[in-house]
Amino acid sequence: MYMQVKDLSIKYGTKMILKQIQMNLQKGEVASIIGPNGAGKTTLLKSMASIIPVERARIWIKDRDIRSYSANELAKTLGYVPQHTAFGYPLTVLETVLLGRKPYMQWNVTAHDLEVAGAIMERLQLAEMAQRYMDELSGGERQKVLIARALAQEPEILLLDEPTSALDIRHQLEVLELVRQLALQQQVLVVLIMHDLELAARYSDRVFLLQQGQIYASGRPEEVFTSANMEQVYGVKVEIGQGSSGLKLTATLPESR
Amino acid sequence: MQRPIQAIYHGSVKSKLLILTSLFLLLVLLTLYAVSQGAVEVALPELLAILSGRASDEMTAYIVYEIRLPRMVMSIITGVSLACAGAIMQAILRNPLADPFTLGVSSGAAFGAALAIVAGTSVFGINLVSSGQWMIALNAFVFGCLAVGAVYGIAKLKNSSTTVLLLAGVAIGQLFSAGVSGLKFFSNNEALKDLVVWLMGGFWGAKWQVLHILLPLVIISLVLLLKYAWDLNSLCAGEDVARTLGVNVKQVRWVCLLLVTLMASVTIAFTGIIGFIGLVAPHISRIIIGTDYRFLLPCSCLMGALLLLLSDTAARMVLSPIEIPVGIITALFGAPFFVYLLLKKRKDYWA
Amino acid sequence: MLQKNRKSWIGKAWLFGLLTIFLVVTGCSAASPSSSTPAEQKTEQAVPQEKQELAFQDSAGTAITVKLPVERVVVLNRNTAEAIKLLGAEQYVLATGDTTVKNNPYLGFDSKPDVGETKQINLEQIISLKPQIVFAYTNRPDKTLEEKLEPAGIKVVRMNNYLPEQMDEELKLLGKIFDKSDKADEFLAWKHSIEKLLADRVAGIKEEDKKQVLALSAGFLNTNGGYRIFPSQSLDGKPGVGEGYATILAGGKDAADLQWNPAEASTTIMVDEEYVLKRNPEVITLHGTWLGGYNVKDTKPFEEALRHIMSTTSVSRLKAGQSKDIYFFYTNFVGSDKRYIGNLQLAKYLYPDKFQDIDPEQYAKEYFEKWLGVPYQGIWHYSFKDVQ
Numbered sequence: 001m002y003m004q005v006k007d008l009s010i011k012y013g014t015k016m017i018l019k020q021i022q023m024n025l026q027k028g029e030v031a032s033i034i035g036p037n038g039a040g041k042t043t044l045l046k047s048m049a050s051i052i053p054v055e056r057a058r059i060w061i062k063d064r065d066i067r068s069y070s071a072n073e074l075a076k077t078l079g080y081v082p083q084h085t086a087f088g089y090p091l092t093v094l095e096t097v098l099l100g101r102k103p104y105m106q107w108n109v110t111a112h113d114l115e116v117a118g119a120i121m122e123r124l125q126l127a128e129m130a131q132r133y134m135d136e137l138s139g140g141e142r143q144k145v146l147i148a149r150a151l152a153q154e155p156e157i158l159l160l161d162e163p164t165s166a167l168d169i170r171h172q173l174e175v176l177e178l179v180r181q182l183a184l185q186q187q188v189l190v191v192l193i194m195h196d197l198e199l200a201a202r203y204s205d206r207v208f209l210l211q212q213g214q215i216y217a218s219g220r221p222e223e224v225f226t227s228a229n230m231e232q233v234y235g236v237k238v239e240i241g242q243g244s245s246g247l248k249l250t251a252t253l254p255e256s257r
Numbered sequence: 258m259q260r261p262i263q264a265i266y267h268g269s270v271k272s273k274l275l276i277l278t279s280l281f282l283l284l285v286l287l288t289l290y291a292v293s294q295g296a297v298e299v300a301l302p303e304l305l306a307i308l309s310g311r312a313s314d315e316m317t318a319y320i321v322y323e324i325r326l327p328r329m330v331m332s333i334i335t336g337v338s339l340a341c342a343g344a345i346m347q348a349i350l351r352n353p354l355a356d357p358f359t360l361g362v363s364s365g366a367a368f369g370a371a372l373a374i375v376a377g378t379s380v381f382g383i384n385l386v387s388s389g390q391w392m393i394a395l396n397a398f399v400f401g402c403l404a405v406g407a408v409y410g411i412a413k414l415k416n417s418s419t420t421v422l423l424l425a426g427v428a429i430g431q432l433f434s435a436g437v438s439g440l441k442f443f444s445n446n447e448a449l450k451d452l453v454v455w456l457m458g459g460f461w462g463a464k465w466q467v468l469h470i471l472l473p474l475v476i477i478s479l480v481l482l483l484k485y486a487w488d489l490n491s492l493c494a495g496e497d498v499a500r501t502l503g504v505n506v507k508q509v510r511w512v513c514l515l516l517v518t519l520m521a522s523v524t525i526a527f528t529g530i531i532g533f534i535g536l537v538a539p540h541i542s543r544i545i546i547g548t549d550y551r552f553l554l555p556c557s558c559l560m561g562a563l564l565l566l567l568s569d570t571a572a573r574m575v576l577s578p579i580e581i582p583v584g585i586i587t588a589l590f591g592a593p594f595f596v597y598l599l600l601k602k603r604k605d606y607w608a
Numbered sequence: 609m610l611q612k613n614r615k616s617w618i619g620k621a622w623l624f625g626l627l628t629i630f631l632v633v634t635g636c637s638a639a640s641p642s643s644s645t646p647a648e649q650k651t652e653q654a655v656p657q658e659k660q661e662l663a664f665q666d667s668a669g670t671a672i673t674v675k676l677p678v679e680r681v682v683v684l685n686r687n688t689a690e691a692i693k694l695l696g697a698e699q700y701v702l703a704t705g706d707t708t709v710k711n712n713p714y715l716g717f718d719s720k721p722d723v724g725e726t727k728q729i730n731l732e733q734i735i736s737l738k739p740q741i742v743f744a745y746t747n748r749p750d751k752t753l754e755e756k757l758e759p760a761g762i763k764v765v766r767m768n769n770y771l772p773e774q775m776d777e778e779l780k781l782l783g784k785i786f787d788k789s790d791k792a793d794e795f796l797a798w799k800h801s802i803e804k805l806l807a808d809r810v811a812g813i814k815e816e817d818k819k820q821v822l823a824l825s826a827g828f829l830n831t832n833g834g835y836r837i838f839p840s841q842s843l844d845g846k847p848g849v850g851e852g853y854a855t856i857l858a859g860g861k862d863a864a865d866l867q868w869n870p871a872e873a874s875t876t877i878m879v880d881e882e883y884v885l886k887r888n889p890e891v892i893t894l895h896g897t898w899l900g901g902y903n904v905k906d907t908k909p910f911e912e913a914l915r916h917i918m919s920t921t922s923v924s925r926l927k928a929g930q931s932k933d934i935y936f937f938y939t940n941f942v943g944s945d946k947r948y949i950g951n952l953q954l955a956k957y958l959y960p961d962k963f964q965d966i967d968p969e970q971y972a973k974e975y976f977e978k979w980l981g982v983p984y985q986g987i988w989h990y991s992f993k994d995v996q
Contacts, residue, residue, distance in 0.1 A: 051497045075503030086495030088351060089548040094265060099494060102487050103503045107551065109266065118262035130265050149494075153502070296733040316735060319760050324731050443874070454726075461728055462752035580728040 002027040002189055003048070003157060004060040010043055010052065017043045018213045027156075028187035030180060032200040035210030036234055041193045042161060044210070048191065049080040049159050061157070075103035079150030081160040085134060085142055093137070093145050094130040097121060100152025120151045124178070140171030147175065151182075158182065160192045164199065172196070176203045201225055202246035209233060221247060273552045276545060280559040287563060288333070291570040292325050296577060331463035331471075331527075332569040332583075333562040336534055338475045338524045340561025342517040343535030344542070344554055345482060348489040349513055350419050356535040357521040360426035360514070364433035365404025366525040367456055369396035371440045374452050393455070394467075394526040401522030404429050409514065457582035458529030460569055467527050474523060478516045479558065485509055486550040493548060531584050533591025534561050540598060664781060667774055668746045668766040675740070678785050682723065682734050684744040686712045687769035687945050691779055694795060694979050697786040702737045705729055706745075714902045714982045731756050741765050741785070770944040772850065795979060802948045802971055806955055809962055810859030819958045821860040822889035822928070823852045825876050826896035826936060830913055833921045835884050836876035838895065838943070839868040849875045850943030851895040858955035863889035881922050891958060892928040893935050893942070900938040902986040910936065910990045933957075934992040941988045949975065953989050 005023035009016065018040045025031055033041050046052045048059060050066055059066040061077060069077065079100070091099075097120065101113040121127045124144050134142060143163060150158060158179065164172040180203055182188040194200035200207060201221040209217040209224050211233045217224045225247055230238035231254070241248040293299045297320055299307070307318045342357035350359065358364075373396040411425040412418070441452060488509045491499040496506050521535075538561035539553070546556045568586040575581060660676040679700050683689040686708035692698055693715050705723040708715065721737075723730045726748045734742060739762055744753060746766045754764045765785075767778045776796055783792030825836040838852035840862040847853045848868045855862050864887060866877050899909055914934065923929040935957050937943075942950035949971045956963040976984040 046497070049497075049501050051500050071500075071503040071505055075501060078501065080498065080501040082495065082498055086351075086493075086498065088493040088495070089353070089543060091493065091548055094262065095490075095547070095549060096494070098266075099491055099502065102491055105487060107486070111263070114263050114266055121262065127261065130262060131269075149498075296730050297736045316738065316760070320732050320735055323756060323759065324735070454728075459728070462731070462749075462756065464752070464755065577730075579722075579724050580730065582728075 002062065005044075005048065006058055006060065008044075008047060008054060008058045010040075010047060010054070016213055018047070021213075021215060023208065023215070023218075025189055025191065027189055028183050029205040030183045030190045030192070030203060031206045031208065032192050032194045032204040033208045033210060034194050034197060034200055035216075038212075039210040040213040041210055045080075045159050045161055045191065045193055049078060050074060051080070072103045075153055077155055078157045078159065079153045079155035081143075081146050081150045081158070081163060083161045083163075083165065085146065090133045090135050092131050092133055093121075093126055096134060096145050097126070097148045097152050100149040103153060116154065117148075117152050120148045124148050140167045140174075143167060143171070143175065147178070155188065157189045158191070160190070162193050162195055165195050172199065179203070197225065197249055198243075198247060201249070225249065269547075273546050273549075273556075277552065277555055277559065280556065280563065284333070284559060284563055284566070287566055287570075288329050291329055291566055292321060294570060294574055295320070295325060327463040327465050327468060328460045328569070329566065330468055331460045332565045334468065334471050334475050335460070335524050335528050335531065336538070336561035336563070336565030337479070337558040338471075338520045338561075339531065339535040339565070340538035340542075340557040341475075341479055341482065341554060342521045343561075344539035344550070344557040345489070345513050345517050346535070347539055348492055348550065349510055349517075350423060351492065352419070352423065353540070354536070355423075356532075357517060358430075358530070358532070358535070360408045360422065360518075361404040361430035361433065362401040362518055362521045363525060363530045364430040364437070366397040366401035366522050367530060368404075368433040368436045368440075369393075369398070369400030370455055370526075370529075371437045371452050372396055372400070374455065375440045375443070397526035398522045400433070401525055402518055404433055405514065405518040405522075409511075454582065455529045456584075458531035458584035459572075459580075459582050460528060461580065471523065471527065475520060478520050479554070482513065482516055483551070483554055485513060486554060489513075489550040490548070529584065531565070531587055533587045533595070534565050537591050537594055538564055662784060664784070666765045666767055666781075667778060670766065672763055672765060674763055674765075674785065676785075677787060678740050680737070680739045681741045681743060682737060682739045683708065684723070684729065684742060684749070685767070685769065686715075688743045688767060688778075688782070689715055689717060690945065690980070691769045691782055692786070693981075695779075695782060695786055695788040695791050696981075697782075697788055700786065702739055703733070706748075711897070712902075714976070714980070714986075716982065729753070735760050735762070738762075743767065770940075772847075772947065775945065798979075799948055802952060805966070806857065806948070806952050809966075810857075810955060810959075813859045813959065813962075815861075818859060818861040819891050820863040820887075820889045821855040821858075821891040821893060821958070822863040822884065822887065823855055823893045823895060826894035826913075827898050828876070828878075829894065829921060829923070830898075830917060834878065835881065836878050837864050837866060838876055839864065839866040842868045842870055846870075850947055851875075851893070851937075851939070854937075854942045854947065854951050854954055855893070857951045858958055860891065860954075860958050863887045885922060885925065888927050890927045890931070891933040891935070892923065892926070893937060893954065895937050895939055895943060897939045899936060900987045900990065904987045905985070907987065907990065910987070910992070911995050914992045914995050932993045932995070936990040936992070938988045946972075946975065946988075950989065957991060 003023075003025040005021050008018055008021040010018040021044060033044060035041055043052060047054050050059075054066070056067060057065055061069065066074070094117070097117045098109060098113065101109070101117060105113060118127070121130065124147065126141075126144060126148055129137065129141065134145065137145070143166065147160070147163065160179070163175050167175065176199060179190045179192065183190050183205075192200075192204075194204075204221055206219060207221050207224040208215055209229060216233055217229050225238075225240060227238050227240060230236060230249075230251070234251075235254070236251040237254050239250045239252075241250070289301070289304065293301060293304050297317060299317055299321060303313065303317065304321070306313060307321050339357055343355070346355040346357055346359055347353055349355075352359075370393050373393040408422065408425045408429050411429075412422045415421045437452075488499070488504045491502045491504045492506070492509070494502070499506055539557045542553055542556040542560045546552050565583070565587070568590070569583050572581045572583045572586045661673055662676055663671070663673045665671050680702055681692075681700050682703045682705070683692065683701055684705040686704070686706060689701065689704050689708045690712055692701060698716070701717065701720060703721040703723050704717045706725055706729075709718045709722050721733065723733050729749055734757065741763045742753070742757055743765050746768055757764055767781070768774055769778050776799075779792050779796060780789070783789040823838040823840070825838070828834050828836040838850075839848040840852035840855050841848045847856070852862065852868070864879070866879075868875070868877065899913060913936075917934075918924045918929065923934070928934055935954065937950055937954070940946050942954065949968055952963075952966065952971065953968040956966060956968060972988065973984040976982055
């Protein structure tokens with residue numbers, strides 16, 4: 001068990017956002033979190049990233065309570081990719097990626113830091129854009145830079161919040177191929193929040209279906225993507241078939257009574 | 258064969274260091290020029306002789322050492338302090354319009370000074386002359402810190418988000434401004450005039466004594482703040498991401514605000530409120546040297562020193578021997594520059 | 609791997625350099641003045657002549673010693689400047705400051721440099737003129753003046769020359785400083801004679817015959833329509849502010865019952881309309897510097913001011929407004945250094961039959977022409993009684 005969520009409940013004021021979530025995640029797997037809007041997906045991911053503080057003994061990484069990790073230790077273990085770039089003063093692509101090396105840097109950027117950053121940028125085909133500013137890039141390119149930043153942390157766990165929602169089809173596939181490679185070759189645990197169910201089905205080893213703060217179903221894609229589950233959680237009728245590359249889902253609205 | 262990334266990075270570092278060095282040299286030259294200007298003209302050779310200890314005219318040497326030089330150093334240090342504070346505030350509050358006074362420290366300090374000027378007579382008697390400057394300075398400092406303390410306290414009750422900080426800053430600022438207006442209303446002409454002039458800011462009568470306090474304070478704060486450079490860089494990516502990069506956001510914010518308040522209120526205490534430097538210097542620096550705080554901070558400081566030294570020299574020379582308050586000069590060039598910033602919209606600062 | 613450490617090394621060196629430079633500069637400064645103050649240099653070459661010295665205490669209570677004769681001074685107090693001209697020592701004045709030229713233009717110091725107003729006095733200029741003494745008010749500028757000037761060998765003497773209790777002593781001191789003691793005594797005798805004249809004439813006025821007078825700030829009434837009163841008495845019964853106490857000296861009664869706190873910075877007390885309407889004074893005196901002065905010849909602004917006050921404030925409802933017993937006085941004339949003449953004029957306005965043979969204008973004329981040596985002109989007071 002590489003990363004565990006045990007009995008996690010999160011309240012905001014009087015409202016329960018998450019109720020007794022249980023998750024067991026393995027090294028090198030790709031896990032998707034899906035569910036309708038407001039189900040609590042982002043809250044869950046942020047708790048796992050320790051952005052939202054959690055109680056003791058709720059989240060475990062490598063058999064250690066996440067709270068026992070120092071901020072720097074955690075930063076070297078876990079990388080987080082937000083949905084959007086924050087508004088702020090524009091950095092160049094290289095500067096953004098180098099930020100990911102922060103847990104390793106005192107003041108200077110060492111040759112090793114540059115090596116790591118350089119390699120990642122090559123791999124994601126960002127090298128030619130090194131000196132361009134973030135706001136000059138397209139959405140897809142920007143997303144890749146954010147991923148590169150997280151990768152520069154050399155994490156063992158990668159958490160991504162809807163990494164494909166704003167991308168065109170080509171970039172979507174590129175990103176998902178990339179994370180699959182990472183999981184396979186480098187044994188990185190990848191957890192993604194996905195909107196696109198087909199892509200989620202195609203690229204995930206496991207899927208967690210969230211509804212109103214609880215895990216409605218979890219398991220391999222074909223176990224979770226059933227007509228019954230889809231109707232129950234999303235409120236649509238879904239026909240599930242087999243496409244050449246994976247599951248094919250066709251959704252229609254239910255007849256109005 | 259060097260890999261391109263290394264070349265790019267080191268190239269950019271080199272050019273940034275070059276910029277810093279040039280600014281520094283410019284500052285030295287400007288200082289020499291400024292020291293030579295005044296009601297008494299001091300030619301360059303004579304100036305160099307004085308500075309190396311071989312003065313020909315005692316009176317001129319005295320003027321240079323006791324009147325002009327402290328003033329130059331004062332304006333440099335104030336420029337450094339304000340620009341540094343401004344750059345930090347813009348990072349912490351993630352707002353390009355932030356300056357050292359955003360969280361109400363200037364209103365608090367103004368109120369403290371006004372209190373000292375107007376009501377001080379009833380405490381120390383009519384002869385304010387002997388206790389004057391130090392009491393005003395102390396009061397301004399105390400109330401400046403109080404104001405920011407109040408703002409931070411309010412923000413903590415509501416979870417310390419930057420929006421709450423900003424709004425609380427506005428509210429507390431207004432409170433103290435009202436206090437100042439009240440004092441103005443109840444004071445007589447002479448005290449009022451002193452207050453108005455004090456508020457406009459200036460380096461008249463700068464003393465080495467004050468600098469012995471100010472210099473170490475500013476330099477130490479600066480060094481401490483530089484250590485947070487990477488944390489500040491991370492904040493640019495958003496607080497969430499900063500946390501995952503290992504930044505203790507709460508601590509960074511708290512410490513930086515404390516240091517900024519210290520620098521700003523001590524500066525205000527001795528030189529009144531000088532606007533625009535804290536806003537403009539970081540912006541110009543960002544344009545020429547980028548957003549990496551390892552370079553942006555020193556650059557802002559140098560830029561602030563240059564701008565303020567220039568303003569003070571102009572303030573002294575334009576209508577010589579009459580001196581214009583330096584705050585007016587900074588507003589004169591600061592305001593149009595600000596408008597220019599808004600219009601030019603370089604690299605989409607305002608999202 | 610030189611590059612790896614290069615940046616941190618440069619960064620540290622840079623900071624260190626900055627710190628060093630600043631420390632060196634401050635160190636130099638600390639060393640410099642003590643090593644050779646300009647004053648010491650001067651006395652080295654002093655001719656072994658008998659130099660007289662004068663030791664005294666100025667109005668701020670500081671003990672000062674100056675070497676006589678005093679022939680080079682800078683004056684940052686327009687009242688002192690006037691006193692010096694009075695004594696006939698104006699040729700020793702190198703420069704003036706603090707609105708001397710602006711507010712006392714008749715003194716003739718406009719040909720000399722103006723070193724600026726309170727907060728922005730040009731210290732360099734003063735030092736470069738190498739005066740022996742700099743005169744300033746007791747309450748401004750602050751101690752920075754002494755701190756910057758004394759190491760250069762310049763003495764700072766603080767006096768006011770307009771506060772009634774101090775004026776005479778200060779004039780005598782100036783007489784001693786400039787070796788004009790005779791002239792000082794002569795003038796004081798003349799001044800005292802006028803004061804005695806007034807005191808004698810009003811001595812006989814009975815309580816019930818005394819006019820009720822309210823002394824107000826002219827500017828505040830005209831601009832804001834509000835009432836700022838100069839109280840005639842201070843806490844524990846001492847005389848109040850000049851403008852208010854004039855009422856008493858001129859044989860009148862204060863329509864207000866306020867007491868002034870000398871520790872307050874302001875010389876007026878603000879009251880609301882109701883208070884004034886209730887007290888309903890018979891006479892109003894208005895004080896300020898915005899109307900009148902040396903260079904004013906036209907009486908129109910006075911008439912306009914009266915019209916404005918009558919139409920926009922509640923003065924028209926007071927006894928004083930209805931009988932138009934409203935008298936304007938330029939500040940220096942009643943509250944400040946020339947008050948002995950102004951009070952006489954006020955007394956004449958209040959009790960014309962008691963002063964039919966006295967013309968205070970004559971004394972004013974004498975002051976300007978005989979004592980200051982400049983032509984008498986300007987409007988220093990105005991009676992609204994005869995305005996339509």
